[in-house]
Amino acid sequence: MILKPSPSLNQTTAVQKPPYAKLVIRRRELAALLGISRSTTYLREKPSSPYFDPLFPKSIQIGKRAVGFLISDVMAYIEALSKNPRSV
Numbered sequence: 001m002i003l004k005p006s007p008s009l010n011q012t013t014a015v016q017k018p019p020y021a022k023l024v025i026r027r028r029e030l031a032a033l034l035g036i037s038r039s040t041t042y043l044r045e046k047p048s049s050p051y052f053d054p055l056f057p058k059s060i061q062i063g064k065r066a067v068g069f070l071i072s073d074v075m076a077y078i079e080a081l082s083k084n085p086r087s088v
Contacts (some may be wrong), residue, residue, distance in 0.1 A: 024060070024068035033074060055080055 031038045043051040045059065057073035 023071040024062055025071055025074065026066075026068050027059075030057070030069050030074060034078070
């Protein structure tokens, strides 16, 4: 049995990002998580769309043609929606 030392209670710890902060999800997973269609995700991102949402998570390039979304941004968006419910 290997025991790892635990940090001292007297130490001050910095606020850490959640362990999933750099996890990337694809558009299909984002749509499923938010309960909207994939086409709606495109409309929420596009500034010229009547459904544009400035709080919507920004996509990041993860390949030549592939984009994803940081799960931490998605969770922050969901948190913002839960604090300020509105008809979307």
